[in-house]
Amino acid sequence: DQQVKQNSPSLSVQEGRISILNCDYTNSMFDYFLWYKKYPAEGPTFLISISSIKDKNEDGRFTVFLNKSAKHLSLHIVPSQPGDSAVYFCAASANTNAGKSTFGDGTTLTVKP
Amino acid sequence: DAGVIQSPRHEVTEMGQEVTLRCKPISGHNSLFWYRQTMMRGLELLIYFNNNVPIDDSGMPEDRFSAKMPNASFSTLKIQPSEPRDSAVYFCASSFGLAGRWELFFGEGSRLTVL
Numbered sequence: 519d520q521q522v523k524q525n526s527p528s529l530s531v532q533e534g535r536i537s538i539l540n541c542d543y544t545n546s547m548f549d550y551f552l553w554y555k556k557y558p559a560e561g562p563t564f565l566i567s568i569s570s571i572k573d574k575n576e577d578g579r580f581t582v583f584l585n586k587s588a589k590h591l592s593l594h595i596v597p598s599q600p601g602d603s604a605v606y607f608c609a610a611s612a613n614t615n616a617g618k619s620t621f622g623d624g625t626t627l628t629v630k631p
Numbered sequence: 632d633a634g635v636i637q638s639p640r641h642e643v644t645e646m647g648q649e650v651t652l653r654c655k656p657i658s659g660h661n662s663l664f665w666y667r668q669t670m671m672r673g674l675e676l677l678i679y680f681n682n683n684v685p686i687d688d689s690g691m692p693e694d695r696f697s698a699k700m701p702n703a704s705f706s707t708l709k710i711q712p713s714e715p716r717d718s719a720v721y722f723c724a725s726s727f728g729l730a731g732r733w734e735l736f737f738g739e740g741s742r743l744t745v746l
Contacts, residue, residue, distance in 0.1 A: 552734060561635070561722050561737030562674075607674060611732070618687060619735065621666075623673040 521545045522610050524622035532630055537595040539625050541608030544589065548610040552619065553582060553593050556605040565606075566593070598629045633657070635738035637723050643744045649711040652741045655704055656725030664735060665698055665708050666722040674722075680706065692717075713745045 523542045531537045541551075549570035554562035568575040568582045568591065575582050581594045595602055608622040636655040644650055656663045664679040678688040680700045688698070695714070700706040710717055720742050724735040 550732060554735075554737075559739070561724070561739050562735075563737065564734035567734065618676060618679070620676075621674040 519544070520623075521548075522608055522620045522622040524606075524608055524625050526625050527623070528626045528628070530628045530630060531598050533600055534597045537593075537598045537602065537627055537629065539593040539595075539606050539608075539627065541591045541593075541622055542589060543591075543610050545610070545612065545620075546589070547612035548620075549613050550611050551582070551584060551591050552609045552611075553580075554607040554609060554621075555602075556607065556624070562607055595627075598627075600629045600631050603627055603629050635723055635725050635736055637721075637738035637741050639741055640739065641742045641744075643746065644713055645746050646714055647712045648745075649709065650713045650717075650743060650745075652708040652721050652723075652743070654706045654708070654723030654738060656706070656723070657736055658704065660725035660727050660736070661703070662726045662733075663700060663706050664724040664726070665706070666724065666737075667719045668722060668740070669719045677708070710743075713743075715745045718743055718745050 521544050552567040553565040555565050556562040566577050566580050566582050568584050573584050584591045605624040605626050607624045609619040611619045638653045662681050665677040668674045677690045678698045683700045698708045720740045722737050722740045724737040726733045726735050
């Protein structure tokens with residue numbers, strides 16, 4: 519039972535346009551969500567997070583939206599740049615088990631010049 | 632600033648051999664995590680420590696896997712005996728606090744190939 523799902527394995531967008539990466543979760547106990555970015559041959563790096571008490575968090579070109587009723591979150595990158603090409607992982611955790619982050623399978627984003 | 636340091640970066644071994652992966656977390660971080668990434672299962676948590684104490688090892692696949700954290704600056708993940716299905720990239724990560732409330736800082740990973 520996969521509790522965090524990223525249904526799109528890949529996404530390709532043109533430089534300057536918006537990239538929207540989606541993530542769905544099934545565990546209603548999840549209350550904190552993070553996005554990580556991973557380049558080849560490197561470990562994932564933290565990008566942005568959101569608590570369940572918010573529905574939006576913004577950091578520069580990156581915005582994460584949370585829809586608790588739909589158990590859905592999305593990461594928006596505007597404008598997209600070629601350097602954003604990477605694998606993006608969504609992760610979620612529950613306050614009852616704060617030490618355990620569950621990751622999605624990742625979405626490979628390709629930004630074309 | 633040194634990040635999380637893992638060694639070896641690459642390991643190729645034969646089935647039945649013992650494998651030891653090493654990790655040095657970021658100084659000052661009090662939580663350490665071992666993840667495994669495979670094509671089939673994605674990024675899965677194997678075990679995590681808080682203040683050098685194992686908190687949850689429910690992700691450890693079987694008794695062939697063991698992990699230790701003898702002090703705040705060092706951890707090992709051991710596989711004995713290794714099997715081809717253990718082939719994966721193993722990531723170590725550390726954080727200040729517990730993951731989910733603080734971001735994880737990952738090492739570059741150890742790519743293990745068991746022949």
